[in-house]
Amino acid sequence: MSTTAEMLLTVEHLTMRFGGLVAIDDLSFEARNREITSIIGPNGAGKTTVFNCLTGFYKPTVGRLILNHPKSGNTYFLERMEGFKVAQVAHVGRTFQNIRLFGQMSVLENLIVAQHNVLMKASKFSIAGLLRLPVYMRAEREAIDLATYWMDKVGLTDKADWDSQNLPYGDQRRLEIARAMCTRPVMLCLDEPAAGLNPRESLELNDLLVSIRDDHGIGLLLIEHDMSVVMGISDHIVVLDHGRKIADGDPAAVREDPAVIKAYLGEEEDEELPPEVAQDLATSGTGGKP
Amino acid sequence: MAYFIQQLINGLTLGAIYGLIAIGYTMVYGIIGMINFAHGEIYMIGAFLAIISYLVFGDMGIVSIPILLMGMLVISMIFTAAYGWTVERLAYRPLRGSFRLAPLISAIGMSIALQNYVQISQGARVKPIQPVVQGGFQLFTQGGFAVQITYLQIVIWVLTTALMVGFTYLITQTSLGRQQRACEQDRKMASLIGVNVDRTISLTFVLGAALAAVAGLITTLYYGVIDFYVGFLAGMKAFTAAVLGGIGSLPGAMLGGLMIGLIEAFWSAYFTIEYKDVATFGILVLVLIFKPTGFLGKPEVEKV
Amino acid sequence: MADTVIDTKKPGLMVGWLDLGAMLKECVITALLSAVLFLPFIALHADTGGSGGLVIETRWDSWAWFVLAAFVGRALLVVWRENPSSRTRDMLAKTVVTPVGGFFRKNMVAIGLVALVLAVLFPISPFxxxxxxxxxxxxxxxxxxxxxxxxxxxxxxxxxxxxxxxxxxxxxxxxxxxxxxxxxxxxxxxxxxxxxxxxxxxxxxxxxxxxxxxxxxxxxxxxxxxxxxxxxxxxxxxxxxxxxxxxxxxxxxxxxxxxxxxxxxxxxxxxxxxxxxxxxxxxxxxxxxxxxxxxxxxxxxxxxxxxxxxxxxxxxxxxxxxxxxxxxxxxxxxxxxxxxxxxxxxxxxxxxxxxxxxxxxxxxxxxxxxxxxxxxxxxxxxxxxxxxxxxxxxxxxxxxxxxxxxxxxxxxxxxxxxxxxxxxxxxxxxxxxxxxxxxxxxxxxxxxxx
The missing domain is CATH 1.10.3470 (ABC transporter involved in vitamin B12 uptake, BtuC)
Structure with a gap:
């Protein structure tokens, strides 16, 4: 295993407009493999929009999203791919801010559905499946094993047969992460995974994310408000405000960055300044811009 | 040319009917994001009320045509509005926030029930009445073909235009309109700042039903014959009109209505009349596939 | 549930757990609404007359029955809803719904097989x-x-x-x-x-x-x-x-x-x-x-x-x-x-x-x-x-x-x-x-x- 992390994702000049509203404005950053890259920023900074562009839910107005697939060595331009292909071909997994589980389906079923593409291939247009041919039965067995591995990992094995809608909130969050991992992603995008968790659950989540990074060797992209999570486990932080990047660096550097402090805490002079000037000040203060 | 202009006149009249129904679809869609499948039946109920009130007024010995028309208009609007209110209260309100397909299925059930209710209570046979407003004038004659505008068509256009103006005023200028637009934007927020959401939604149904009643009245007067089944196709076409104009947009509904009316009139005139319903429907499918926001609709950003 | 709602209004005429005044009010409103709704369609009927034209026929008795039915129906609904002991509901749930549902769930395959056998035998049976x-x-x-x-x-x-x-x-x-x-x-x-x-x-x-x-x-x-x-x-x-x-x-x-x-x-x-x-x-x-x-x-x-x-x-x-x-x-x-x-x-x-x-x-x-x-x-x-x-x-x-x-x-x-x-x-x-x-x-x- 090489210790130098290779480049996983390169975002170049990403811009997203909704009508007149500019949600993301010329954003560029990079994320490396085997690293946790956090995207933070005040509410409405455009973090989730970045995720939606990355995972094919929105087509960016301008910009390039380049993914270097570490396993196959292929390069994918995510902005050109049809929604579901980002997950299917480029292997980018994600979770959602407002958890999206298959509520009426059991925990195990959720994890098996995540392996749809592998199983679908093995079932040969369902014919091998209908006839229960060994080729399919073996694939199903493997799918169950992978699901079991992740259930053990997130501590849901005891509740394997529960309907996912009946799980407690923290379990639902972890199940969603496990489900995304069952697609065997090379990059995992987590949208506020710690939201609504209590401090103990938050700590467990830290361990889980670190383990995903270290044991599975994939890159994580994390949107999070919980600073204990962000500062504790991030290798690299990108700070957004009003759709623009105001800082980019390791946790220590970001913590000290005046632009970040200003964006989070605000400055009194701000109110007297005309908005254009205030914005200029904000951009000039980034410093870290390449 | 003369034939073309005559079809234009007929198409605009037809368009007024579709436009008035389409407003009901579009308003309800705007405020609660569902297709009110029963709206076509509400229109049918309006048409029946026009006939019934016409007969009752006849029995009362009212012969003055303006009074008769006003009376029919008021009666059918009031009673149809009551039906619109009841439908919302019974079939939709209990289902807010329920399983995704539930309101749709409930709406279909409502539509079937209303259709059969009228069929059973009023009989399945067609209901013809004598023309109430007769006569018209000739615009011009060309090659032996006379282009005519009937007085009834003028009444229809004036009535529709007046309603549209009044309605636009209601939505853009009054407190009710503001509350309605607030509910469209964000129902939860609207309720937090003191908008009575239930009442606003009810009023939306009442207004939509009242306009559909006018469309029903116009149908009764214009064609002179209706049956319990008129709501199905007219509802379909009005829905197509709403989608074509951009669902959620009021001017769009009217524009879409006029376009569907014209398309239908010209298709019947120049192509095969048997397939005119198929033509309207083909348009719906094409619009939904290539321009789901219609002409005046706002693009819908998927909430992820 | 009636027993969990804290009602600051003074209750009207109470009969046991039932607030008769409130119930009456609901029923009367329902009856009035249904009177309006049914007036044009039940009380009046646009019938084809002898000359082929339409005439109005009145059916006031049916109308009265419909309105009465709405009144009674609403009353039953209120009783069902307000019943604090919900004895009827509990009883239904305990004796019918849960056991029947559970029985169906547990024996799905068996029930299916029995139904299939019955279906196969049906044409040669006396029925x-x-x-x-x-x-x-x-x-x-x-x-x-x-x-x-x-x-x-x-x-x-x-x-x-x-x-x-x-x-x-x-x-x-x-x-x-x-x-x-x-x-x-x-x-x-x-x-x-x-x-x-x-x-x-x-x-x-x-x-x-x-x-x-x-x-x-x-x-x-x-x-x-x-x-x-x-x-x-x-x-x-x-x-x-x-x-x-x-x-x-x-x-x-x-x-x-x-x-x-x-x-x-x-x-x-x-x-x-x-x-x-x-x-x-x-x-x-x-x-x-x-x-x-x-x-x-x-x-x-x-x-x-x-x-x-x-x-x-x-x-x-x-x-x-x-x-x-x-x-x-x-x-x-x-x-x-x-x-x-x-x-x-x-x-x-x-x-x-x-x-x-x-x-x-x-x-x-x-x-x-x-x-x-x-x-x-x-x-x-x-x-x-x-x-x-x-x-x-x-x-x-x-x-x-x-x-x-x-x-x-x-x-x-x-x-x-x-x-x-x-x-x-x-x-x-x-x-x-x-x-x-x-x-x-x-x-x-x-x-x-x-």
Missing amino acids: GNRYSVDVATTWMIYIMLGWGLNIVVGLAGLLDLGYVAFYAVGAYSYALLSQTFGWSFWVCLPLAGVFAAFFGVILGFPVLRLRGDYLAIVTLGFGEIIRVILLNWYNVTNGPDGISGIERPTLFGLEFGRNAAEGGTTFHDFFGLEYSTMYRVVFLFYLILALAVLTNLFTQRIRKLPVGRAWEALREDEIACRSLGMNPTNIKLSAFALGAMFGGFAGSFFATRQGFISPESFTFIESAVILAIVVLGGMGSQIGVVIAAFFLIVLPEMAREFEQYRMLVFGAAMVAVMVWRPRGLLSYRDPTILFSKITGRKSTGREHQA
Whole structure:
């Protein structure tokens, strides 16, 4: 295993407009493999929009999203791919801010559905499946094993047969992460995974994310408000405000960055300044811009 | 040319009917994001009320045509509005926030029930009445073909235009309109700042039903014959009109209505009349596939 | 619940737990509203008079009854709702709903087998006369249609209001194939299913990416379009006159007519029996029973395959499906096509049973009835479809005098069920795979769910 992390994702000049509203404005950053890259920023900074562009839910107005697939060595331009292909071909997994589980389906079923593409291939247009041919039965067995591995990992094995809608909130969050991992992603995008968790659950989540990074060797992209999570486990932080990047660096550097402090805490002079000037000040203060 | 202009006149009249129904679809869609499948039946109920009130007024010995028309208009609007209110209260309100397909299925059930209710209570046979407003004038004659505008068509256009103006005023200028637009934007927020959401939604149904009643009245007067089944196709076409104009947009509904009316009139005139319903429907499918926001609709950003 | 609400208003006239004043107020409002609603339609009737024109006929007595019924109905509703001990509800839940539901859930397979055996024995039992077997055949057709539509609506969550279109495609393709090429039922049946599935794909491809409610109205329109085409495409479909003289099915080449066609053998000759029309009726019953069972087994098995699980996942959350790399259009298309295929099978059975088909048989009402069977029975529930089809098809068949009220009751029942139990009366979902069963590893059972 090489210790130098290779480049996983390169975002170049990403811009997203909704009508007149500019949600993301010329954003560029990079994320490396085997690293946790956090995207933070005040509410409405455009973090989730970045995720939606990355995972094919929105087509960016301008910009390039380049993914270097570490396993196959292929390069994918995510902005050109049809929604579901980002997950299917480029292997980018994600979770959602407002958890999206298959509520009426059991925990195990959720994890098996995540392996749809592998199983679908093995079932040969369902014919091998209908006839229960060994080729399919073996694939199903493997799918169950992978699901079991992740259930053990997130501590849901005891509740394997529960309907996912009946799980407690923290379990639902972890199940969603496990489900995304069952697609065997090379990059995992987590949208506020710690939201609504209590401090103990938050700590467990830290361990889980670190383990995903270290044991599975994939890159994580994390949107999070919980600073204990962000500062504790991030290798690299990108700070957004009003759709623009105001800082980019390791946790220590970001913590000290005046632009970040200003964006989070605000400055009194701000109110007297005309908005254009205030914005200029904000951009000039980034410093870290390449 | 003369034939073309005559079809234009007929198409605009037809368009007024579709436009008035389409407003009901579009308003309800705007405020609660569902297709009110029963709206076509509400229109049918309006048409029946026009006939019934016409007969009752006849029995009362009212012969003055303006009074008769006003009376029919008021009666059918009031009673149809009551039906619109009841439908919302019974079939939709209990289902807010329920399983995704539930309101749709409930709406279909409502539509079937209303259709059969009228069929059973009023009989399945067609209901013809004598023309109430007769006569018209000739615009011009060309090659032996006379282009005519009937007085009834003028009444229809004036009535529709007046309603549209009044309605636009209601939505853009009054407190009710503001509350309605607030509910469209964000129902939860609207309720937090003191908008009575239930009442606003009810009023939306009442207004939509009242306009559909006018469309029903116009149908009764214009064609002179209706049956319990008129709501199905007219509802379909009005829905197509709403989608074509951009669902959620009021001017769009009217524009879409006029376009569907014209398309239908010209298709019947120049192509095969048997397939005119198929033509309207083909348009719906094409619009939904290539321009789901219609002409005046706002693009819908998927909430992820 | 009345006992948990803290009401600051001073209660009016109380009788036990019931606030009579409030109840009276509610009832009077309901009665007044219904008086308004029923006035033009119940009290007045635009009747065709002697001269052919319309006259108004009044029915004040019926009107009074309707208003009274609304008053009483509301009163009953209030009593049901306010009853603090909810003794009736508890009793119902304890003695009927829970045990019956639990019994059905635990013994699903056994119940299915018993029902199957009963169905097989039915025609030779004392109850199996020509009429009853005929009705049972109709019941089976709707069960099969319900199971077919259940794939689309119950599993994949796609509201298809034009299912009858595929039924029609199946019926017409069978009739046309059999008449044009002279192929037998057993060749045409699968072809008809394939044709219907093909139509499903053709129609589905452009519209399946639409939102759910758009899809509903587009499928509704497709149903109408197919009917209009059948009515007007004289050269092929013979228009409103329909197609008659459709070939009857044979049992391994044995025919069920009185006399065999040239070179053929009849069933009764082959077995040395007296000719009876009953043989064909019974044969048709077994045929549809086999088709329906096939539909059921297929559905049960495919539900446990990746494609079936994907349907259900799609019903639960399409956005999540896309994030897992699943292609929603393909998944929907497969559900649509398979549902259509079973509709097509049922259609060709219908054609061969009637011997005559016309566009009359394929109206929106049919789609609505099939949908009502699926919805009332419980979306995704196989046994629910059987029971609902009994109430919606067999009962009205036996009580013909109430025929005209049938659709009114269906419509009202659809609304009521959605309000009361939005997923259908007998909706219950079995997981497609049980961890505790396959691994034997300890897992807290489903009954411990929060």
